[in-house]
Amino acid sequence: MGLERPSEAMSVPPRERRTTFSLQSSSYVGMGDLLACRRKQSILVVEDNELNAVLLKEMLVSRGYPTVAVHSAAEAEAEIRREAPDLILLDVIMPGKTGYELCRELKQDPITRLIPIVMITGLSAQEDRVKGIEAGADDFLTKPISSEELFARVGSLLKLKEFTDELETADSVLCTLGLSVEARDPYTEGHCERLARYATDLGRFLLLDEESIVALQRGGYLHDLGKIRVPDKILSKGSDLTPEEWEIMKQHPVTGENICRPLKSLRLVLPIIRHHHEHSDGSGYPDGLRAGEIPLLPRILQVVDIYDALRTERPYKPALGHEQAAVTMRAEAQSGLWDEELVAEFFAMLDKRRQVA
Ligand SMILES: [Fe+2]
Numbered sequence: 001m002g003l004e005r006p007s008e009a010m011s012v013p014p015r016e017r018r019t020t021f022s023l024q025s026s027s028y029v030g031m032g033d034l035l036a037c038r039r040k041q042s043i044l045v046v047e048d049n050e051l052n053a054v055l056l057k058e059m060l061v062s063r064g065y066p067t068v069a070v071h072s073a074a075e076a077e078a079e080i081r082r083e084a085p086d087l088i089l090l091d092v093i094m095p096g097k098t099g100y101e102l103c104r105e106l107k108q109d110p111i112t113r114l115i116p117i118v119m120i121t122g123l124s125a126q127e128d129r130v131k132g133i134e135a136g137a138d139d140f141l142t143k144p145i146s147s148e149e150l151f152a153r154v155g156s157l158l159k160l161k162e163f164t165d166e167l168e169t170a171d172s173v174l175c176t177l178g179l180s181v182e183a184r185d186p187y188t189e190g191h192c193e194r195l196a197r198y199a200t201d202l203g204r205f206l207l208l209d210e211e212s213i214v215a216l217q218r219g220g221y222l223h224d225l226g227k228i229r230v231p232d233k234i235l236s237k238g239s240d241l242t243p244e245e246w247e248i249m250k251q252h253p254v255t256g257e258n259i260c261r262p263l264k265s266l267r268l269v270l271p272i273i274r275h276h277h278e279h280s281d282g283s284g285y286p287d288g289l290r291a292g293e294i295p296l297l298p299r300i301l302q303v304v305d306i307y308d309a310l311r312t313e314r315p316y317k318p319a320l321g322h323e324q325a326a327v328t329m330r331a332e333a334q335s336g337l338w339d340e341e342l343v344a345e346f347f348a349m350l351d352k353r354r355q356v357a
Contacts, residue, residue, distance in 0.1 A: 015349060041086035041158045043173060043307050045069040046076040046102070046118070048094040056089060059147055060154070073097035080112060086161045087154060088117045089141070094298030100135045107136030110214070114164050116157040120145070167265045171218065178221040181228050184235055191308060196220025198304035202284070202342075206322050207347040211268060219272035226273070239316045252287045253277055271295045276302050281336030291339070299339045303329075303346050306338060 047053040051096050053069040060067040068085070070076050073096055074201040076088070092099040099119055106112040121128035121207070129140055139153050167250060182192050199216040208216075230252055233247045241249060242313040256273040260266045275298035278284035280291040310325040320328065326347050 010195065011049065012121045034037075040064065040066050041067040041161065042068070042083070043059070043087045043089065043154065044076060044079055044085035044184070046071075046073065046094070046099070047091040048072060051090075052091075056145070056150075056304060059150060063151060065154070065158075073099075073102040076102060080106070080115075084112065084115060086115065086165075087157055088115055089154075090117055091120045092122075100131050101134040103132065103137050108210075110210070113210075114161070114168070116161055118153055118157065131192070131340075147173070167263065170263055171265060173198075174263070174266075175218065175221040177228065178223075178225045181224055184227075184232060192221045194220075194308050195223070195301065195304055198308065199301050202300055202304060202346055202349060206300075206345060214276065215268035215272065215297055217298060218269045219276075219297065220268055222256065222260060223273055223276045223305070224252060224256065225259055226252035226254065229255050230257075254286050255281060268297065272298045272301050274298070276305065278302075279337045280333075280339060283336075294339075299342055303338055303342045 001050060043060050043188070045053055045060070045067060046058045047069065048071050050071060053071060057067045057069040066072065068077055068079055070226050072094055076090075079085075080088075090099045090103060103117050103119065106115065106117065113136075116138040116140045117136070118141055119132040119135075120141050120143060121246075122143055132140060138157060141150060141153060179192055182189070196217045197220070199220050201212045203216045229248055234241065234248055234351050237245070253274045253276060257270050260270060260273060274286065275289060275294050278287065278289045278294045278298065279296070280289040282288050306329060307325055310320045310328055311322070313319040329338065329347075332338055332341040
């Protein structure tokens with residue numbers, strides 16, 4: 001492999017310049033804070049040929065990118081666990097796990113799937129590219145690598161990563177808001193986390209795609225976000241609402257949808273927020289949809305929401321045991337409230353888990 005050595009690279013000693021500012025997707029980071037603290041984006045080079053790895057690293061460092069070079073998939077995995085980079089340059093052929101295998105694994109992992117990966121392939125490597133696309137690679141560089149091509153690819157993918165990070169952060173802010181809404185009602189503590197876990201488990205049990213699973217997880221936190229506009233005195237009553245109070249309470253799905261609508265990354269979550277109080281017989285709100293008119297994702301969230309509500313003590317009712325909750329939900333599904341098939345799938349999943357445990 002031949003790499004163009006940039007003239008300025010020789011005068012810049014390759015040194016570690018890793019950022020100390022790290023975004024934690026589960027913690028609150030305001031958009032204002034994010035913009036103020038914009039950090040240097042880091043790059044991980046995975047290349048078994050030591051000379052090539054050093055040259056690539058020198059080229060990137062010469063442009064001000066904090067870069068770490070490693071020589072195998074195992075070292076790359078350790079480095080990613082230590083600190084996730086913003087971009088990975090990944091050689092195809094390496095001893096041990098190949099670049100394709102590592103790429104596929106990183107793209108299937110929800111924690112690393114949004115890190116752009118550029119695969120480094122040989123000159124006549126049409127087949128390499130097809131394999132790389134199948135593994136989920138975002139772009140390719142062909143050996144010998146020209147510095148212009150390298151910096152063009154790296155620049156555009158890092159820009160894209162910056163936007164993705166901002167969207168992720170906005171999601172995280174909204175999910176934190178969802179938790180703060182939950183915190184206003186001491187009887188629903190932990191409800192959002194349990195819902196997110198049950199809903200994603202049921203989604204996986206039903207073999208849904210990863211995008212739907214992510215939407216279900218966010219839906220667990222965001223479905224009641226609209227309650228942010230419901231006054232405390234109504235929220236704390238739980239039941240026995242006056243007709244006027246009930247009208248205010250019934251607005252929360254539409255309010256939540258309106259708050260989240262500007263974020264395109266929440267596209268699949270919007271129906272969950274809007275329709276999580278619809279009933280199969282059309283008696284729910286806000287749209288009075290019937291059975292098949294209610295999209296699948298809100299029907300899934302609804303089933304796990306009801307189960308968790310039945311299993312939890314509230315001011316106006318005791319907690320039910322698992323068997324009692326199952327009997328109640330099956331009866332309510334038969335009477336036209338919930339999706340019978342999904343209720344059956346949910347309990348099949350729980351029963352299977354109980355057998356394994
Ligand atoms: Fe709700």
